[in-house]
Amino acid sequence: MEIYKGTATFSGIAIGKILYYSRGEYQIRQCLVSNIKKEIQEFHTARLQAVKELEELYEKNRSLNEQEAKFFLGQIRLLESESYQKAIESCISLEKVNAAYAIMTNRDELTETFRNLEEPVVRRRIQDIQEISARLIRILGGSCTRISLGDEPVIVVAESLAPTEIMEMDKQKLLAVVMHHGSAVSHTSIMTKTMEIPALVDIEADDEWDGQTAIVDGYTGTLYLNPDAEIKREYRIRLEADKKEKEELLKLKNQTDETADGKKIGLYANIGNMSDLNNVLFYGAAGIGLLRSEFQYLGRENYPRENELFRAYKQLAETMGDRLTVIRTSDLGADKQASYLDIPEETNPIMGNRGIRLCLDRKRMFKAQLRAIYRASAYGNLAIMYPMVSSEAEMDEIEEIIGEVKEGLKEKEIPFRDIQTSIMIETPAAVMISRELAKRVDFLSIGTNDLTQYTLAMDRQNPLLKNKYDDHHPAILRMIRMVVEAAHAEGKKAGICGEIAADTELTETFLRMGVDFLSVVPACILPVRKALRDTDLSVGEALETERSI
CATH class of the missing domain: 1.10.274.10 (PtsI, HPr-binding domain)
Incomplete structure (x- = not known):
């Protein structure tokens, strides 16, 4: 038996045969052609x-x-x-x-x-x-076009996998994914999380593993190659317990989101497109804490028209009913681009013209989206969230545009509601002026993914930094506390919608900080619900973990 330690990107246990997947390396000969x-x-x-x-x-x-x-x-x-x-x-x-x-x-x-x-x-x-x-x-x-996984479910092991390769595989035959290269925030990892498939990265694979039996532990990030009888027996028991635990978690679908001592917490879902709506409702989320509206702008040849946006938001509002649905205005730029946007090349696009900066540069695009949201607000409980705000000057511009949009709708007698607004706190600058920003909106939502990379000055998708990138860094936790305290000082709520909102090891820490809501991917709703329902804030008010932050 051989044991390999890596990084888990989605939890779960899988036991099965390995299929080592290698992209075909074609030995292509140079041939001179006459025709x-x-x-x-x-x-x-x-x-x-x-x-x-x-x-x-x-x-x-x-x-x-x-x-x-x-x-x-x-x-x-x-x-x-x-x-x-x-x-x-x-x-x-x-x-x-x-x-x-x-x-x-x-x-x-x-x-x-x-x-x-x-x-x-x-x-x-x-x-x-x-x-x-x-x-x-x-x-x-003339080769075969499909990535075949064979007749039985397998654990796919590879140097790396592209999201498109994952999508070409038969989901019913995919037990787990193990890769040498990748990260917890890569697009491939996001795909496996969406599919609820255990996944590990940082494990140096060998093509000789093909056909061998393995165990993937997506909780500890461990791969057991050719496990002995005792380990197999232990993990079969754990696999059965894992299934039962998931069945137990499903019993929490309709339970309230409150701590053991009765404090109510908002538990919302992050979604990237309309197809995720069923999972939001299935797992009983309080609403949608983050709709990444970029999905309507990418993968197309031109800007979406206002009516197209309106129809999507109307469907969203009607489906969610009274549940709050927060639409983040388009966070385009950096790695989210389309050719028609014609965004000039930048030396460092992560630090470039993106999010609200791009929206304010392209007011026609921004106004079309805002009009669509306000028109759809008549059909449900919508809210707006602005990404990458880092100054009050930006809020001045936003409020001026919102005023123009509302006035235009009134002139045309188009019904709309005065909906809630919020800011996504994603930069150290926004943290430092979070009290001033809290005065301008109804609530604050902390986007820890970008906040972490901007605070640590590390690209979260750079494989060279994967062992140094730390979203649990004390500075990040202190910033979360600062934002929560600033919002509360203005009588506003503050929550977290970044990846660490789903980290159940931090749930109690967040609640003791006073975080009012958490927003996570639908698959993480039930584990987080269990963690917060198991938390008793009346016990151990001065925890050492809290003092250390």
């Missing part, structure tokens, strides 16, 4: 087949996670772009080489040119190039 026109035609035939495959994959996966499924649409746009087609055609024509070799050459040149750049947008584009190149080469070689 260039025929070779270019073969490239376009393969390109159209690839587009068809990607369209089918998008339709198949959009109900699971529409935001992640839109990666397929991004790859379609790349295949259909004139610049990509011209690059391949030019290579075939000028060097008189076969299509597969031209595709491989283009891939390798781009990868080498940008391999040292860490910007998320560049990394995403290189990944797209590598994936569509592999797909095209596979089609040109």
